[in-house]
Ligand code: HEC
């Protein structure tokens with residue numbers, strides 16, 4: 135709980151002289167905002183998954199950690215390929231034409247979505 139820590143540090147600093155107190159408070163607020171920002175960015179993808187119904191061959195689980203571990207950054211996907219919210223509609227036809235997951239899963243950047251040997255890498259019963 136960085137916020138609570140900062141509150142208690144803040145109280146101690148009150149015992150110091152006026153000008154000094156202002157300066158340190160501004161510094162602590164900056165640190166707090168930075169911590170909160172990094173915290174929320176990390177809270178999303180590694181460990182985060184998105185599940186798609188996937189039709190007859192079974193559901194598809196998109197795993198943020200697998201993709202982050204491959205060195206992909208948020209802006210490799212957001213927002214030019216995917217919105218930063220769940221619920222987009224994606225089809226194999228679009229994918230095999232190089233859209234959505236297929237902008238990478240095309241046999242060049244990653245295994246090809248249209249190769250029958252690969253269906254089971256994404257679709258699980
Ligand atoms: C390899 C592609 C890829 C990368 C890299 C990626 N995401 Fe995503 N992200 C997705 C997909 C796919 C979805 C789901 C989109 C949909 O359902 O329409 C998603 C969804 C999200 C959502 C919405 C989740 C929800 O519950 O509504 C957030 C927030 C998000 N991503 C943040 C991030 C952040 C932050 C990073 C980087 C640290 C990141 N993503 C990296 C592909 C990616």
Ligand code: HEC
Nearest residue numbers: 186187188189224225226235239247248249250252253256
């Ligand atoms: C890179 C991951 C990936 C691979 C590889 C993949 N799919 Fe998919 N597939 C998806 C996603 C994501 C959806 C969208 C699911 C949804 O929105 O419910 C989907 C949807 C589907 C659907 C239902 C919707 C539609 O477009 O028809 C079928 C059927 C399907 N896939 C079959 C296949 C077959 C057959 C293969 C192998 C030749 C395959 N998929 C390979 C990720 C993949």
Ligand code: HEC
Nearest residue numbers: 194196200204206210211215234235238243244245255256
């Ligand atoms: C920005 C590029 C990019 C996008 C977009 C992307 N992927 Fe990937 N994905 C990769 C890379 C790179 C790997 C590592 C595997 C490889 O090199 O072939 C990977 C691996 C995977 C794996 C792991 C398979 C295994 O057996 O380990 C799954 C499952 C997967 N992706 C599903 C998806 C789905 C579903 C989508 C769309 C919702 C998607 N990916 C979109 C780049 C991408």
